[in-house]
Amino acid sequence: MHGVGHYLCTIVVLPLDAGLVESWLPDELELAPQSITPPGTHPVNILFGDERNVHINIFPFFHIDYMEFAFVIPFVQWKQTKNAYRGPFLFTPLLFLNKELPILAGKILYGYPKRKAVMTSVDGHYRVVEEGKLIISGDFETTAQHPTEAEFATLNSLLQQPDISQSIFGPFVCAVFDWNLTPAKITARQANIDIVAGLLPNQPELKQAVGGFDFSQGAAYFLDTVWTLTMPMPCGWLKDGE
Template identity: 30%
Template sequence: MSLNPYQGMKLVGQWSVYGVTIALPREDVRWMLPDGLELGDQDLTHRDTHPVSLYFGHVRDAHMTFPRFFPPEMTYFEQVVGVPYVYAKRPLCGGRVRGPFFYMPRLFLTNLLATLGGILFWGFPKKLVRVVEGTNPARTDGSYAVCPLYGGGDEILGLQWGATGAFEPATAVPSFQRQLEIMTQPLVSQQPLSVGPLLSCSDFDKLWREAEIRPLRTKTNIQEAFVPGLAPGRYSSEGIDQSPTGAFQLRAPWELSLPYCCGRGRAPGAAPNVPSIW
């Protein structure tokens, strides 16, 4: 019997996501962080910049492992703005680990229950929106637009993408290893209700032995300044097969742990967990 009765309680599901990395001035990215966090060193982009991850995702069959039927399986769109290589400015409860973490200053969702649950339990700054997605019959190119929930209105941000290669195992693509490094950093959020002053962490792990990716050529259009430091602009990206900061489409099962004291998280470089209950 497990010594921790809550270890098996996780949110699990399937994820298909278009991933884009943009490099912004470090001074701008600092504005995206709350007072208790700061940017750490990284060598993925130029030393005067810092990477920002944009994930345009489709979540399928999301549900808790226990109780199994609450909430019912949810399928929705979720767009994420994330800052990797983030560290705590002060000691954290539970241990000495102070980073690196992945902080998300904004998440846009199309599901009310998932939005409320993310805010109340995990402290994620989620907001309800509409997403308009389009693709050709062969699913080799398409678009993803995040729009205000009510009214017509212009899109808040959007993505145009075209596949430049076939799907293959994620672990077989050398240039994807830097993105995998980012995607295994614990998520850090503010508690309660995503406003602080406390910090909590959670592990958003993918089942990497089943994950597959393909390279994309993308154009990202940010229309509104919806996050401090993230100015409107247009960004073009080559594929992940060309650069560690290249764009990609990832398909993988995932699990999200319950929040925990960040100091008890895995140490830098530690191997990620894999889903244990499905």
């Protein structure tokens, strides 16, 4: 049994201060080594997403559409090697959704820190409003540029890692999110984003214009894919290579 969904998403990758990014992790986790962004920085995937036809594979007739914004930190590992697989992982410290059911399911099953917001996406203009205040905006233009083989390999490495989160019941749980990137449609975008300060501890306002596949300095691209997500499992079940 696993989750399935059709994802239409603009992903902005920013190199942020490594100390700041690490402060968003639980005490048991730390940033793993990476060579994509410059020393002293760490990449963060910022997802402006539209989820469609999300369902459990054995219940295909019960599905839901919703919007989802997320900060996803790649290249995270255990501080202490507790299991055969130390990392890297994806860790998600911030999520906004516009519907209650996926918020509740994500919190109960995975411990995801999902928050409710009013969200819209019209003609490349993405907005997130919380308690009547505009907190996130993204304005996007698609280009005809597709990733080169090397750019695709970098993009894949930023996304295709096991997911780790802390259950509301206490223990950490892991899951395998398959982005199904090989057949996915991927094109570069020009992005202008504005994210208010303070959504995460000490997070400054992020007001930037980025585009293309230069992941070392800042990138933006559109992803159209069908993903699968396993049910949560003990992290000790993961092995190197997953």
